[in-house]
Amino acid sequence: MRNTRRTTLRSVAVAAGAVTLLALPVGSAFADSPAVAEPEVLPGIEQPSVDPSVPPTTAPPVGSKPVVRTYVTAVKLADGSVAKVYRIGSNHYEADILAGSTKLDTLVSKGGAASYGQNNGLHVVLQPNGTVTSWMDGSPKPQPQPKRYVKPEIRKESSVRIALPDWRVAKLVDGTHGKRAEISRPDGRLLAVIDPERPSTYQDGWTYKLVRDGKRVKFVVIDGKGGGNSWVYDFNGRLIEKYTVAPAR
Structure with missing residues (x-):
């Protein structure tokens, strides 16, 4: 980023009562640290020769599974x-x-x-549940929001x-389990x-049933003895419709 000197990364994994320094690749601007000195070559001991044209080979551990990274989300930092x-x-x-396109x-x-990193005044924390918080030097550290009780x-x-x-009586009930x-x-x-599970009954020639009309439930009474006259009530007890069947000639 803004610092062009050779730097190393520093991330801190924070557990209960423990702080672990993570070794990270050279070239990042996260937390400058001095360059590491080259190992001393003692007299009489030759350095191993390395052919740069031959890439090193490392056999994968037996039975190891490839690491699969599943993308979750992107978070804009402070x-x-x-x-x-x-x-x-x-x-x-x-x-x-x-x-931008540079991985820090x-x-x-x-x-x-949790895992913690910092760079040029930016502080970032990756929580164990995958959430990310960040803040800048001089700004208050974000506090976990308590779960709101509903x-x-x-x-x-x-x-x-x-x-x-x-002449019968109907009690229309709007209860916790419905009407x-x-x-x-x-x-x-x-x-x-x-x-709603048993929406109708028949008593001595009269039919009583519940009918859903959109979001509203109606209570319908039908006179089977009198040719089919019917009365429709809402659950406030009001008569909202009435149908009279014309007598047969």
Whole structure:
């Protein structure tokens, strides 16, 4: 980034009571550190010769599986750079820190430990759940937001009683499990209950049923003895429709 001197990366994996320094590739601007001295060559000991035209070969461990990085999201950081988050496995996430097309660092959170990096006043933390937070020097460190408690809605039951054309009584109930109608005799004896699962009943030539009309549920009473006259109520107990069948000639 702005610093062109030879630098090394420094990332810190933060666990409970432990700080681990992660060795990172040379060339990043994350946390400058002095150049590492070349190892001393002692007299009488030759350096191993290396043919630059022959690439080194390393046999992969037997039974090892290739690492698969699954892209999760991209997060814009406090200085305008971007963290691209990848899921590697259970409790294992990585975040590539990018300034344009230049990768500055890769933070690794594994085994429940957060990973921390900094560069030119930018601080970045990759949390164990794959979320990323960042802030600049002089700005307050973001605090985890507490989970907001949402009080469950407690739906109260309401009901209304209406006298039916057959002199029976219907109790229309709007309850926690939906709407229902309880059909009783005038003396209070319960005859039938209808609801969306059992939407109709037949009693002595009269039919009682629940009918859904869009978002509204209607209670319908049909006089089978009188030729099919019908009455329609809403669940406030109001008569909203009435149909009269013309007598046969």
